Amino acid sequence: MTTVIWIDWYSYHISRFRALVSHETLRGEVTGIELVGGCGVHKGMQFRDQNRDDLPIVSLFPARDWNQVRQTELARALWTKLNELRPSIVLVPGIYTLPGLAAAVWAKIHGRCSVLMSETTRQDYPRTWWKEIPKRLLLALLFDYGFAGGKPHARYLRQLGFANDRIAERYDVVDNEFFRRAAASARRNLNLPEVLELPAKYFLFVGRLSPEKNVLGLLKAFSGYCKRGGTWSLVVVGDGPERASLEAAVVALRLQARVHFAGFKATEQVVPYYAFASCFVLPSVREPWGLVVNEAMACGLPVLVSSHCGCAEDLVHQGINGYSFDPVSESLEDCLLSIGALDNSALHAMGQTSVQMVSDFSPEHWAKEVVGIRGAYLQAPSHQKS
Numbered sequence: 001m002t003t004v005i006w007i008d009w010y011s012y013h014i015s016r017f018r019a020l021v022s023h024e025t026l027r028g029e030v031t032g033i034e035l036v037g038g039c040g041v042h043k044g045m046q047f048r049d050q051n052r053d054d055l056p057i058v059s060l061f062p063a064r065d066w067n068q069v070r071q072t073e074l075a076r077a078l079w080t081k082l083n084e085l086r087p088s089i090v091l092v093p094g095i096y097t098l099p100g101l102a103a104a105v106w107a108k109i110h111g112r113c114s115v116l117m118s119e120t121t122r123q124d125y126p127r128t129w130w131k132e133i134p135k136r137l138l139l140a141l142l143f144d145y146g147f148a149g150g151k152p153h154a155r156y157l158r159q160l161g162f163a164n165d166r167i168a169e170r171y172d173v174v175d176n177e178f179f180r181r182a183a184a185s186a187r188r189n190l191n192l193p194e195v196l197e198l199p200a201k202y203f204l205f206v207g208r209l210s211p212e213k214n215v216l217g218l219l220k221a222f223s224g225y226c227k228r229g230g231t232w233s234l235v236v237v238g239d240g241p242e243r244a245s246l247e248a249a250v251v252a253l254r255l256q257a258r259v260h261f262a263g264f265k266a267t268e269q270v271v272p273y274y275a276f277a278s279c280f281v282l283p284s285v286r287e288p289w290g291l292v293v294n295e296a297m298a299c300g301l302p303v304l305v306s307s308h309c310g311c312a313e314d315l316v317h318q319g320i321n322g323y324s325f326d327p328v329s330e331s332l333e334d335c336l337l338s339i340g341a342l343d344n345s346a347l348h349a350m351g352q353t354s355v356q357m358v359s360d361f362s363p364e365h366w367a368k369e370v371v372g373i374r375g376a377y378l379q380a381p382s383h384q385k386s
Helices: 011-022 071-085 098-109 129-142 151-159 176-188 215-227 243-252 267-275 291-298 331-340 344-358 363-379 381-385
Strands: 002-006 030-036 057-061 089-092 113-118 145-148 202-206 233-237 259-263 279-282 303-306 322-325
Touching (some): 002 011, 011 030, 030 071, 057 071, 071 098, 098 129, 113 363, 202 267, 215 243, 215 331, 233 267, 267 291, 279 331, 291 303, 291 344
Parallel strands (some): 002 030, 030 057, 113 145, 202 233, 202 279, 303 322
């Protein structure tokens, strides 16, 4: 039995899990554990995907939020459920919570394979060498394999002591086919832009309106773009603690006619905004990965992605499907101008390159990597002797 644990299951968790459940090697041998069914780590915001009734997922606290349950209570409930399931492979979503640590310890005590699902890079936070030592020791003690988002995440796992043959990559995936098909369907509805009050050409941001997303930096860069003759608009999809201050900044920058706040949109609702956008922008100053970039690329968009985003190294090829930029410099303004100067055929070519590039980051690949870890573990001499 292979068990996957996540705090609260978004649509991308569901798509990954469906790929596992449907893999011929794992059929009938996969279980999912959701810690809470209410709001997750983002207080007051629920992203949980309800389309799961046909899947073997158990929710430990289906009616409670992450901040409503004590960490010790979550850890005990998770330990009890693992005792009941007795999985041979446990995929753990990090070690920065007590339930995550409990799952890894359970696996070690019971002689099972523990896999760290990691979206952490060295640049996410300031690192001090002496603080990294206990982390290395803890990871060596608790985990057999690491599943990294992409290249920078795998690099950091190697720096923390994981051997190359103990690291799988491309953990951060979405349902590319869903977004590709849904965007194509939306584009066939020629009335949608008018219904949604979308500009003719626009840059698109999708995400939580919080400081680390650097939307204020985007607004300032967009203001410079407009002053230098740029003609596109900017559409912001999302909600969060900075919504009011960002709307005030738009007024202060005199961008009311050029910036449109669409509010929070569920997965299905956000697709038309991708479909009719001309380019996607993610300006975060801290972003472990940035799955909205995967979504935008699957919808066929060029992308402008902060170099502080974990996905930039894997998904952005300079001048080919977009540009990567330093979010604490003024380079975003230049990137907006460069993309905004392209004609429709060049934008389309960039978007099609995005589709091709993100195809390697798929739920099917994620499932294949899990199967590879499972096979390596079961064939290991230490396992065969036990």
